[in-house]
Amino acid sequence: MKPANIPVLMLAQSLAMATAPVVILLGGIIGTELAPTPALATLPVSTMIVGTAVATVPAALLMGRFGRRVGFVSAALVAMCAALMAAFSIASHNFWLLVLATFFLGTKLAFIQQYRFAAAESVTPENASKAIGWVLAGGIVAAYLGPAVAKATSDWLPYGLYTGSFVALAVILLLASVVLCFYRNVQVSTAVVEEPGRSLVDIFRQPVVLVALCSGVTAYAVMSFIMTATPLSMHLIDQHSMSDTTWVIQSHVLAMFIPSLFTGYLIAWVGLHRILLMGVLLNMGTVAFALSGHDLHSYWWALVLLGVGWNFLFLGATMLLTQTYLPQERFKVQAMNDFGIFTFQAIGSLGSGIVMHHFGWAAIQWVSLPFLILSLFAVLYFYRIQQKGAVIASAHI
Numbered sequence: 001m002k003p004a005n006i007p008v009l010m011l012a013q014s015l016a017m018a019t020a021p022v023v024i025l026l027g028g029i030i031g032t033e034l035a036p037t038p039a040l041a042t043l044p045v046s047t048m049i050v051g052t053a054v055a056t057v058p059a060a061l062l063m064g065r066f067g068r069r070v071g072f073v074s075a076a077l078v079a080m081c082a083a084l085m086a087a088f089s090i091a092s093h094n095f096w097l098l099v100l101a102t103f104f105l106g107t108k109l110a111f112i113q114q115y116r117f118a119a120a121e122s123v124t125p126e127n128a129s130k131a132i133g134w135v136l137a138g139g140i141v142a143a144y145l146g147p148a149v150a151k152a153t154s155d156w157l158p159y160g161l162y163t164g165s166f167v168a169l170a171v172i173l174l175l176a177s178v179v180l181c182f183y184r185n186v187q188v189s190t191a192v193v194e195e196p197g198r199s200l201v202d203i204f205r206q207p208v209v210l211v212a213l214c215s216g217v218t219a220y221a222v223m224s225f226i227m228t229a230t231p232l233s234m235h236l237i238d239q240h241s242m243s244d245t246t247w248v249i250q251s252h253v254l255a256m257f258i259p260s261l262f263t264g265y266l267i268a269w270v271g272l273h274r275i276l277l278m279g280v281l282l283n284m285g286t287v288a289f290a291l292s293g294h295d296l297h298s299y300w301w302a303l304v305l306l307g308v309g310w311n312f313l314f315l316g317a318t319m320l321l322t323q324t325y326l327p328q329e330r331f332k333v334q335a336m337n338d339f340g341i342f343t344f345q346a347i348g349s350l351g352s353g354i355v356m357h358h359f360g361w362a363a364i365q366w367v368s369l370p371f372l373i374l375s376l377f378a379v380l381y382f383y384r385i386q387q388k389g390a391v392i393a394s395a396h397i
Contacts, residue, residue, distance in 0.1 A: 005122040006131055008182050009115045013138025015176035016076060016112050018146035019083075019105050021253050022169050023048045025147050025246060026162055027102060028231045028353075034095035042353030044102040045228050049349045051106025052113070053342035059110040060335030067185040068118050072111055076177035079108030083170035090166070091159035101166075108173070110338065117334050120322050121186045129319045133264035136315060139257030145172070147250050151242075197329040200336060209333075211382040212320040215276055216341045218375035219313035222283055222368045223306055225348035226290070227252060229356040229364045230303060237361070238294045248299050255307025263315045272316055273383040279312030280376045287365045287372070294361070313375070320382075 027045035035041050063071040082104035089097035119131040149168045156164025203209060227249075234240040234248060267275050282305050289302040325333040355363050 002122045002184050002186055003131075005183055005186070006119055006134055008179060009119055009122075009135045010138040012072070012076075012176050012179045012183075013112065013115055013135055014141035014145065015172050015179065016079070016108065017139050017142035018149070018172050019079060019108060019112075019169065020048070021143060021146035021249060022150045022165060023102055023105060024227060025231065025249050026150060026165060028228070029235065030090060030098065030162055031095070032232075032236060034090075034093060034098060036095065039354060039357045040095075041232065042228050042349065042356070044098050046346065046349040046353065047099045048102040048106035048109070049224060049342060049346040051103040052109040053106075053339060053346045054103075055107035055110035056113070056338035056342055057335045059107075059114060060331045060338070063114065064331035068114065069180065069183045069185055071114070072118075072180040072183060073177050075108045075111035076173050076180060079105055080170045080173040080177065082108070083166045083173060087157075087159075087163045087166035087170070090161075090163045091157075093160075110342070113338055113342075114334070116318050117322070117330065118183070118186070120318075121330075128322060129264035129267050129315070131264075132315060132318055133260040133262070136260035136311070137257055139260070140254060143250055143253030143257060146253075147246050151246060197326055197332075200332060203325060203329060203333055204336070206324055207385060208320060208382065209324045211378050212317045212324065213337055213340055214375055214378040215279070215313050215317035215320070216337065217344045218283075218371050219279065219310045219317065220341050220345040221348040222371055223256075223310040224345045225352045225368055226286065226306055226364055227303070228349045228352040229361065230299065232353070232356055233294075233361045233364075234299055240296060240299070244296055248296075248303050251300055252303035252307045255304040256310050257307075259308055259311040260315065263311060264319075267316065267319060271386075272320060273379060273386060275312045276316040276320075276379040276382065277376075279309045279314075279316060280372055280379055282306075282309030282312065283372050284369075285309070287369055290365045291362060 024045055027048070028042045031041040031044045032038065035043065059071060059075070082101050086098055086101035086105070089095070089101055115135050116132045119135040120128040123131045146169075149172065150162070150165035153164035153168040154162050157167065204213075230248065230252075231245050235242060235245040263275065286302045286306040286309060289298055289305060292298050321333070321337055351367075352364065355367060
């Protein structure tokens with residue numbers, strides 16, 4: 001066990017996770033200026049998520065081969081270069097170069113998603129949910145740091161609006177790479193590694209694994225689908241100010257990560273299935289508020305509920321997943337789980353711009369609802385399994 005990894009991962013999360021709110025805030029706005037057609041305005045945001053999905057399996061395999069520290073540091077340095085590429089694309093008015101840059105920024109997010117598993121491995125099993133929560137809580141700083149720095153440095157350089165924002169992001173990512181040099185890999189005992197693991201088919205036949213995957217997919221796909229459309233709907237269609245739009249996005253990202261400070265304790269107190277259920281219901285509350293109007297407070301409440309709902313569903317799904325595999329199975333299970341989650345997130349983000357362009361904000365909400373209902377049934381099924389006293393076949397590191 002290496003509990004000293006937790007503050008390192010938390011600080012790295014605070015810095016590196018700033019990537020996501022910067023691209024989310026600026027991607028659609030810059031895309032509107034540079035895209036050859038309005039339907040492609042959110043493509044820079046979507047390709048970030050596609051990059052995350054594409055990199056999930058290689059990220060896990062790379063760390064399984066060379067260790068987590070090598071993977072974490074190298075990904076931060078690649079992302080730094082991608083941020084500089086994004087700045088150059090704006091200066092040269094090259095939309096497709098911007099799309100390529102956000103794709104590589106997305107690959108960094110795949111490695112960031114591994115922070116939560118690294119945290120669980122660094123502590124005892126009974127402290128895993130708290131460790132995951134504390135590391136995810138680093139996103140609280142990222143929620144302010146990303147948009148605040150992007151806004152403050154937007155006219156920093158004379159090469160075009162927002163070039164300075166991405167240069168500043170590159171500096172933040174460089175700092176993250178330095179912090180990650182202090183991470184120490186957690187070794188699994190030789191006896192455990194030499195034991196054969198189960199096949200992925202056998203692992204994913206477990207109903208509880210499917211519940212964890214369904215919850216994680218819903219958390220990210222619905223969040224991405226609604227969040228990607230928000231700046232377009234607020235700023236470009238409903239003419240809310242950039243300051244108000246920034247405030248809503250910052251509030252949303254804060255709502256995603258502030259609960260991480262206590263979600264682990266809530267899981268121990270009220271039970272995992274109740275946290276998952278609350279996550280689904282909060283997401284349904286998002287749909288209700290989003291459909292209630294286009295005023296600032298309707299947007300704010302919808303995005304805050306979306307953030308808290310994401311936290312409960314995603315952290316709960318992560319904790320559930322860690323109970324379903326053996327130590328020697330962890331990299332391949334984590335890889336396939338995250339590949340499924342971020343593939344659907346990418347589909348949600350790509351579809352968001354198209355649905356928003358052709359059908360509007362209300363359609364975004366109605367399309368989200370069936371996925372939330374499916375997740376609700378999955379969580380209720382998990383509760384039924386628990387009530388029957390089913391045992392989760394698991395082993396902890």
